[in-house]
Amino acid sequence: MLVSTCPGCGLTASRPTNQVLVPAPERHTASDACWSLYGELLSRSYTDADYRRVHQLVVDTYTAQHAGPTGRRAVQLVGLCLMTLCLIVEDGVDPVEGPALHRRMMDRRPDLSWLTPPRQHDLMTVADVLTAQDAAQHQRLVGEWARQVWEAWTEHHATIRAWNAYALGPAN
Incomplete structure (x- = not known):
């Protein structure tokens, strides 16, 4: 067995030595094992409408917990997910509205800048969410995971709120 620790979330996972995993893309700081578990979680969203309700929240939470190296694409991706x-x-927006929000945010794109990611090794991980036995539990676990990851970014909350105010506020 090979054991690896994810640099983004701290998840320690093992896999058989003969199992080949797809590596995480450069825009995410994740171990191959963690990225594979994320793929399993995404497959639930793609195959069951009840799981799909929080799909955007899964994507945004994972991205915020596994912020990639600095660079224009990472700045945009992480910034959008944090917004x-x-x-x-904070505001109780329905996760189903996530894709529409992303489009609106990009219409009036704020001047996003790199935010140094906090250490997130003592929070829930994708593995915790995969323990859900049904869609209702899945939605609860995703919500708690999102809350923990959002709270980890406390140092940057004012900046992120300002980005939202600009992107979603009245046109100048």
């Missing part, structure tokens, strides 16, 4: 997390966790 959506803010609205869902």
